[in-house]
Amino acid sequence: MEQKKKINIIYGQSGGPTSVINSSAYGLIKEAKKHKDIIDKIYAMHFGIEGLLNEDLLDLSKYTDKELKKLLSTPGAAFGSNRYKLNDEITDKEKYEKIISIFDKYNIHYFFYNGGNDSMETILKISRYAKKVGYDLNSIGIPKTIDNDLAEMDHSPGYPSAIRYIANSVSQIYYDDKSYLSGRVNIVEIMGRNAGWLTAGTKLAELNGAHVDLIYVPEVPFSLENFLNKVIEIYNHKKHCLVCISEGIRNKDGKLIGTIKEEEDAFGHAQLGGVSVYLSHLITEKLKIKTRYFELSLLQRSNSIIPSSVDTKEAIKVGEKALVAALKGKNGKIVAIKRVSSSPYKVKYVTLDISKVANKERTLPLKYINKEGNNITDEFFVYAIPLIKDKKGNGLFDVFRID
Amino acid sequence: MEQKKKINIIYGQSGGPTSVINSSAYGLIKEAKKHKDIIDKIYAMHFGIEGLLNEDLLDLSKYTDKELKKLLSTPGAAFGSNRYKLNDEITDKEKYEKIISIFDKYNIHYFFYNGGNDSMETILKISRYAKKVGYDLNSIGIPKTIDNDLAEMDHSPGYPSAIRYIANSVSQIYYDDKSYLSGRVNIVEIMGRNAGWLTAGTKLAELNGAHVDLIYVPEVPFSLENFLNKVIEIYNHKKHCLVCISEGIRNKDGKLIGTIKEEEDAFGHAQLGGVSVYLSHLITEKLKIKTRYFELSLLQRSNSIIPSSVDTKEAIKVGEKALVAALKGKNGKIVAIKRVSSSPYKVKYVTLDISKVANKERTLPLKYINKEGNNITDEFFVYAIPLIKDKKGNGLFDVFRID
Numbered sequence: 191m192e193q194k195k196k197i198n199i200i201y202g203q204s205g206g207p208t209s210v211i212n213s214s215a216y217g218l219i220k221e222a223k224k225h226k227d228i229i230d231k232i233y234a235m236h237f238g239i240e241g242l243l244n245e246d247l248l249d250l251s252k253y254t255d256k257e258l259k260k261l262l263s264t265p266g267a268a269f270g271s272n273r274y275k276l277n278d279e280i281t282d283k284e285k286y287e288k289i290i291s292i293f294d295k296y297n298i299h300y301f302f303y304n305g306g307n308d309s310m311e312t313i314l315k316i317s318r319y320a321k322k323v324g325y326d327l328n329s330i331g332i333p334k335t336i337d338n339d340l341a342e343m344d345h346s347p348g349y350p351s352a353i354r355y356i357a358n359s360v361s362q363i364y365y366d367d368k369s370y371l372s373g374r375v376n377i378v379e380i381m382g383r384n385a386g387w388l389t390a391g392t393k394l395a396e397l398n399g400a401h402v403d404l405i406y407v408p409e410v411p412f413s414l415e416n417f418l419n420k421v422i423e424i425y426n427h428k429k430h431c432l433v434c435i436s437e438g439i440r441n442k443d444g445k446l447i448g449t450i451k452e453e454e455d456a457f458g459h460a461q462l463g464g465v466s467v468y469l470s471h472l473i474t475e476k477l478k479i480k481t482r483y484f485e486l487s488l489l490q491r492s493n494s495i496i497p498s499s500v501d502t503k504e505a506i507k508v509g510e511k512a513l514v515a516a517l518k519g520k521n522g523k524i525v526a527i528k529r530v531s532s533s534p535y536k537v538k539y540v541t542l543d544i545s546k547v548a549n550k551e552r553t554l555p556l557k558y559i560n561k562e563g564n565n566i567t568d569e570f571f572v573y574a575i576p577l578i579k580d581k582k583g584n585g586l587f588d589v590f591r592i593d
Numbered sequence: 594m595e596q597k598k599k600i601n602i603i604y605g606q607s608g609g610p611t612s613v614i615n616s617s618a619y620g621l622i623k624e625a626k627k628h629k630d631i632i633d634k635i636y637a638m639h640f641g642i643e644g645l646l647n648e649d650l651l652d653l654s655k656y657t658d659k660e661l662k663k664l665l666s667t668p669g670a671a672f673g674s675n676r677y678k679l680n681d682e683i684t685d686k687e688k689y690e691k692i693i694s695i696f697d698k699y700n701i702h703y704f705f706y707n708g709g710n711d712s713m714e715t716i717l718k719i720s721r722y723a724k725k726v727g728y729d730l731n732s733i734g735i736p737k738t739i740d741n742d743l744a745e746m747d748h749s750p751g752y753p754s755a756i757r758y759i760a761n762s763v764s765q766i767y768y769d770d771k772s773y774l775s776g777r778v779n780i781v782e783i784m785g786r787n788a789g790w791l792t793a794g795t796k797l798a799e800l801n802g803a804h805v806d807l808i809y810v811p812e813v814p815f816s817l818e819n820f821l822n823k824v825i826e827i828y829n830h831k832k833h834c835l836v837c838i839s840e841g842i843r844n845k846d847g848k849l850i851g852t853i854k855e856e857e858d859a860f861g862h863a864q865l866g867g868v869s870v871y872l873s874h875l876i877t878e879k880l881k882i883k884t885r886y887f888e889l890s891l892l893q894r895s896n897s898i899i900p901s902s903v904d905t906k907e908a909i910k911v912g913e914k915a916l917v918a919a920l921k922g923k924n925g926k927i928v929a930i931k932r933v934s935s936s937p938y939k940v941k942y943v944t945l946d947i948s949k950v951a952n953k954e955r956t957l958p959l960k961y962i963n964k965e966g967n968n969i970t971d972e973f974f975v976y977a978i979p980l981i982k983d984k985k986g987n988g989l990f991d992v993f994r995i996d
Contacts (some may be wrong), residue, residue, distance in 0.1 A: 207772045211991065236995075249996055260993035266768035266994050273773075362895040365669035369610045370676075371640045467870070468676045484890055492765040494990040529800050587897040590615065590663035590671050591652055592639075 196228060197299040199516070201250075202235035203267040204305035204312065205276075207349025209355075209497045210505035211334045212261040212268045214304050217509025218332070219250055219258060225517065233296065238303075239312060243285060245292055246317070258489050265492035271324025276315050279322075286319045291368065293320075293327065300328050300516040304509075306335035306346075309565035310524060310548035317522045317544070325548075328516040331524030331544050334509055335353060336491045341550035342542050343526035347508055348491070350501035350577035354585050355493035356380060357578070359486060360392045361586055364400035364432055367482075373430035375421055375473050378484045379466035381491070383438035384408055386554040388490065392434035393566040394574055398586040400548035402565070408438040409554050410563035412447050417469070420564060422477050431479075435462055499580040504537065511539045535576035595616050599631060600702040602919070604653075605638035605645065606670040607677075607708030607715065609891075611751025612900045613736045613757075613908035615671045617707050620912025621735070622653055622661060628920065636699065638675035641706075642715060646688060648695055650689070665905060668895035672699035678711070679718050682725075686922035689722045694732065696723075703731050703919040707737035707912075709749075713927060713951035720925045720947070731919040734927030734947050736910050739894045741790035744953035745945055746929035750911055753980035756794025757988050759783060759982065762889060764989055765793045767835055770885075776833035778824055778876050779899035781887040782869035784894070786841035787811055789957040791893065795837035796969040797977055801989040805968070811841040811964035812957050815850050820872070823967060825880050834882075838942040840867055900985040907940065914942045940978035 222229050235425045238247040257526035276282055303313045310331050315333040333340050336352035380389040386407020403424045406412055425431040439447050448465035466483035473481045508525045523541040530536040578585030625635050639649040670711025679685055706716045713734050718731035736743050739755035770776035783792040806827045808817055828834040844851045851868035869886035876884045911928045918926055926944040933939040959971040981988030
């Protein structure tokens with residue numbers, strides 16, 4: 191009886207890490223280990239394609255299950271990520287050749303790349319080149335991005351944990367400010383250059399009774415004048431005001447707020463911090479109200495403190511499904527989460543052509559933004575609550591409230 | 594048989610909230626409810642002394658145990674805090690009279706105030722005035738402050754949860770930056786105007802393998818030149834550099850870093866953000882290295898996500914002990930935690946004269962600061978680890994590490 195020749199597989203991480211990118215690695219490795227008849231070694235690229243080009247591979251076979259399980263709580267990209275961009279086959283010919291020669295040398299025939307829309311472009315390029323030169327390679331994409339801007343899917347792994355962290359942090363800020371009869375204008379800056387998905391997540395702070403007064407996303411042009419008017423109106427009424435804004439909010443001319451030129455700048459000097467610092471000082475200056483600004487920065491993507499358990503579970507699953515897709519001979523595909531129903535929450539995993547996802551960007555649907563363009567609608571709850579809740583509760587901490 | 598006349602008690606919150614100030618409230622209320630033979634009503638001041646002066650009292654008797662238990666995860670000051678300062682008895686004569694008349698009106702004879710060193714001064718003043726005018730009042734202080742600067746105690750409730758949050762956040766930042774072959778200089782700004790206790794807590798990030806390259810506390814004069822030299826040395830070597838600094842670091846002339854005047858400022862303009870923003874831009878400007886800054890701001894004191902379980906337990910206990918002290922007739926005392934041993938971790942609760950604590954400040958002992966003044970010694974582990982560890986682990990998340 192002829193014995194089938196075993197192959198090796200490789201996994202790489204790319205782009206900005208998420209809370210659960212390593213959970214997808216875990217899912218893939220665990221599944222791969224189940225197929226010892228076909229798969230021999232499991233490699234990881236050390237720092238993605240950048241490391242691969244240096245033949246810097248990690249052999250994951252040596253790690254025990256107990257050790258690998260720690261991937262589930264590890265922030266960052268455990269095997270190293272990268273922002274390396276492969277040019278086209280003509281410009282970067284040598285690099286494509288090198289990648290295929292390394293794959294060949296290590297008998298690698300399944301290639302998994304865990305990333306966002308830019309990284310999917312990389313898979314597409316390598317997959318096409320392999321086909322062209324007749325190298326047998328199944329290339330599968332595993333989605334991840336806190337931005338939730340990947341096309342064609344309900345959401346991407348990483349997003350649920352990010353908004354759980356964001357909503358909890360915003361709620362903490364709300365309750366801290368509420369400690370005083372007279373509070374401040376608190377401005378929280380959330381990631382998202384072009385898409386308001388993460389900032390919309392601040393709406394979830396309402397789940398434990400907190401309330402964000404104003405929410406601004408990049409999908410709607412931002413007016414400084416309207417903003418200042420709303421802030422003073424709210425603060426005068428409540429003596430508290432909580433504002434959440436995307437880092438990428440722009441004025442009607444498409445200019446990023448906080449990078450407005452000197453002559454337009456209330457302070458007459460260049461801007462040091464982000465948009466929250468800018469707006470915070472504008473309020474102090476113009477409205478004479480005490481402010482505080484917060485930039486959650488990469489803490490929102492490296493959250494290992496309160497990952498969403500749905501997110502962890504799904505991230506493991508997309509890793510598993512990627513392996514299964516390769517086993518089935520699929521190539522140039524990405525695993526995607528599609529929602530079957532919101533109540534009860536149910537999803538299915540499908541594979542899509544990577545070309546449908548690569549370099550595309552999905553912004554926040556307008557139905558989730560209120561008419562005034564300064565808050566998020568309740569409809570968003572239907573979409574987002576199932577992503578962060580678990581057996582213990584709705585994903586936020588319990589709060590004692592006086593009547 | 595003569596029936597003893599029952600009394601009412603009042604509890605107030607003061608100063609900046611901590612993660613566990615409401616746990617102390619819970620401990621006090623729970624204990625008070627056990628003494629129905631003596632204690633009738635349990636009141637809370639709504640916004641501390643400020644609310645008391647407006648006769649704004651909350652009757653806590655109406656809340657169920659289930660409802661009260663939510664205090665254990667509630668950030669902020671659940672009953673409202675304040676930063677109100679009582680002047681001396683002559684200047685604020687009417688206010689002292691009003692306080693006593695309200696106490697008398699509501700039959701309040703135990704007064705508990707939960708705060709830091711400033712708030713202890715308030716208790717002392719009211720306690721002395723009550724004695725002077727012959728009003729029967731037992732005044733007891735319940736300590737809280739994330740700054741850990743209260744004199745005469747091992748640590749104050751609030752500090753353990755704050756450093757658990759800080760260490761976990763710093764570790765997340767470390768691992769996120771480590772995702773790339775070439776990272777940034779990350780600067781994390783921690784609270785603490787005069788004491789480096791909180792910033793020292795960043796050392797605990799080492800518990801899951803993270804490493805803070807440079808730690809600066811207010812106890813040591815800060816030299817910009819030495820700092821920039823160290824940063825470039827470390828970054829050139831590792832392509833990563835993680836710096837944690839107290840907001841209160843000062844140069845040898847006692848000037849706060851980041852508030853240095855225009856002529857001394859590398860940018861020639863006023864400072865918008867905090868010291869981390871300032872240093873971050875200085876590094877970009879002078880060393881041409883990419884940076885990122887983080888201000889944990891009040892998230893470090895409103896942490897309801899990962900409170901330290903030791904902290905919660907001890908906070909409840911000081912609340913209980915405060916009630917017991919009043920029952921024993923004590924007056925003008927504060928409950929304090931004294932450490933019996935570090936391994937195994939064991940504490941006892943004592944009562945001290947408030948005058949020993951009020952308006953005093955305890956800074957970080959020099960034995961916890963290294964010779965170069967730019968990091969924390971391992972000795973700090975002995976002190977701090979027991980404050981954040983629990984049954985599940987050392988208080989940080991597990992990390993998968995490649996060899």
